[in-house]
Amino acid sequence: MREIVVFSGSAHRPLAKAICEELGVDLSSVELTRFSNDCLQAQLQANCRQRDVYIVQPLVPPTQEHLMELLLMIDAARGASAQQITAVIPYYAYARSDKKDASRLSIGGKLVADMLSAAGVDRVITMTLHAPQVHAFFSVPVDHLTALGVLADHFLGQDLSDTVVVSPDFGNAKTASQFARLLGTPVAAGSKKRLADDQVVIDNIVGDVQGKRAIVLDDEIATGGSIVELLERLAEHGCTEAAVACTHGLFVGKALERLREHPMISEVVTTDTVPPPADWPALEVRSVAGLFAAAIDRIHAGESVSSLFDGVDPSLGPPQPRLFD
Numbered sequence: 001m002r003e004i005v006v007f008s009g010s011a012h013r014p015l016a017k018a019i020c021e022e023l024g025v026d027l028s029s030v031e032l033t034r035f036s037n038d039c040l041q042a043q044l045q046a047n048c049r050q051r052d053v054y055i056v057q058p059l060v061p062p063t064q065e066h067l068m069e070l071l072l073m074i075d076a077a078r079g080a081s082a083q084q085i086t087a088v089i090p091y092y093a094y095a096r097s098d099k100k101d102a103s104r105l106s107i108g109g110k111l112v113a114d115m116l117s118a119a120g121v122d123r124v125i126t127m128t129l130h131a132p133q134v135h136a137f138f139s140v141p142v143d144h145l146t147a148l149g150v151l152a153d154h155f156l157g158q159d160l161s162d163t164v165v166v167s168p169d170f171g172n173a174k175t176a177s178q179f180a181r182l183l184g185t186p187v188a189a190g191s192k193k194r195l196a197d198d199q200v201v202i203d204n205i206v207g208d209v210q211g212k213r214a215i216v217l218d219d220e221i222a223t224g225g226s227i228v229e230l231l232e233r234l235a236e237h238g239c240t241e242a243a244v245a246c247t248h249g250l251f252v253g254k255a256l257e258r259l260r261e262h263p264m265i266s267e268v269v270t271t272d273t274v275p276p277p278a279d280w281p282a283l284e285v286r287s288v289a290g291l292f293a294a295a296i297d298r299i300h301a302g303e304s305v306s307s308l309f310d311g312v313d314p315s316l317g318p319p320q321p322r323l324f325d
Contacts, residue, residue, distance in 0.1 A: 002052050002083055004300055007044055009057040009069040012275050015090065015289060016056035022293030030073060040065075042072035048080035052300055056292075058091035059112075060274045061252065067112065071119045078120030086123040086299065087116055088292060090273035091220075091248045098131040113137040125295055127273055127288065128219050128247040143295055143305045147247040147271045148175070149312045150286045152182040154269050155215060155243070164188050164207065166214045166242075168230050176217050182312065183215070190230050210238035213266075220248040221270070224255035231264045245269040249285075251277050 004023065007030050008016030020027040028046035035041065055077065057070040070087060077085045097108030109131070116124065117139050124138055127145040135142050160183055167176035167189040180187040188207020214234055221227060227244055234242060242264050249270030251259070256277060259268055269284040270276065276285045295305050 002050060002300075004054065004296070005046055005048055005051045005082075006054045006056065006296075007046075007073055007077075009042075009055070009066060009073060011057050011060050011066040011069070012090070012272075014275070015058070015272050015292075018272075018287060018289035019056060019088075019293045019296070022290050023296060032069060040068055040072060042069060042076050044073065044076050044080060048077050048082040050081065050083045052084045052086070053077045053082040054086045054088055054296055056088040056090075058089060058274055059093035060091060060250070063093045067115075071115060074116065074119040074121050084122045085120055086125060086296075087121045088296070089124060089126045090288065090292065091250075092126045092129055092134070095130040095134045098134050098137075109134045110137040113139070116140075123299070125292065125299075127291075130219055143299065145288075145291055145295060145305075146309060146312060147273070147286075147288050147291070148179050148182060149309065150271060150288055150291065151217075151245050151247070151269060152179060152312075154245075154284065154286055155183055160185055162212050164209050164212045164214055166190065166205075166207070166209065166216050166230070166234065168216065168218050168226050172217070172219060175219070178312070179215075179217050185215070188214075190233060205233050205237045209234055212239060214239050214242040216242050216244045218244075218246045220250065221246045221255060221259075222250045223253040224251070224258040228258050228262065231262065235264060239264075241266045243267045243269065247271050248273050249276060249283070250274055251280070256280055 004025055005028050006020050006025060007028050017027050031043040031045060033041040055073045057066055059066055074085055094108040094112040100107055121140060123141045125143045128147055129144060135144055163185045165176050165180040165185050165187045167173045170189055173189045177187050188205055188209050191204040231242055243266050267284055271286050271288045273288055276283055294308055298305050
């Protein structure tokens with residue numbers, strides 16, 4: 001079997017190291033150089049010839065910088081005669097740019113997928129895309145992982161007798177239903193309208209939250225505006241408190257200020273797909289390194305990746321709860 005070689009850009013080396021520890025391989029070094037004209041250069045410091053190369057790089061801020069690093073590392077691996085090049089992108093930032101809903105609008109999710117293919121990638125591993133249709137933007141195979149099982153494990157040891165899973169919007173309702181099935185709880189959802197990137201309005205809650213503790217589930221938290229708006233509506237509908245869970249905890253802008261001391265929030269749980277903020281010690285961070293390592297191991301051995309999620313993927317388990325029972 002061909003040897004695995006793993007590289008990482010500068011976006012999230014601790015996650016790359018954790019994945020390598022799970023795999024039992026060393027993280028190979030990359031020399032990233034910035035020239036006087038601000039151009040970047042990537043030189044891989046390990047032999048890639050006829051090897052399976054995995055490059056770990058979430059597209060976190062500064063997003064364009066980290067995207068360019070990833071493209072350069074893919075190009076370097078292709079030029080070094082790698083047998084197969086896999087981009088491991090735990091957080092694919094451009095998944096939010098998934099449709100043309102205004103005149104003369106770019107579709108960044110598709111453009112970045114095309115750029116990765118042009119650079120020479122053979123496969124992509126990612127997690128919890130903001131919009132499922134982004135999967136189809138790629139012309140190469142994509143293994144789309146989920147962190148729902150990892151997040152559910154955090155709550156399964158708690159008393160969930162008076163708990164309801166709440167989705168901030170109807171678009172995430174299917175995932176919230178899946179999460180509720182894992183926890184054995186009912187599910188509700190907010191009616192959300194986005195006015196701008198950092199401004200939303202949630203005008204109603206559909207589902208019973210009266211006298212219950214909520215677990216608010218979202219795929220990504222950036223500024224925290226949607227969460228705060230949702231919490232206000234939950235309080236108006238008689239919800240007592242809320243835990244907040246998400247896969248991608250970016251926490252940019254005023255997010256920490258909004259969430260750390262919010263009176264309704266009992267805890268915030270996220271994963272390490274992106275680097276966690278250093279100044280939030282109470283934040284609960286669950287690692288997904290084991291999932292990515294298992295996916296890499298199975299891909300390398302030619303085995304099924306979807307079987308990692310038996311019982312988590314709704315197509316593989318019992319029926320989901322109806323949304324608004």
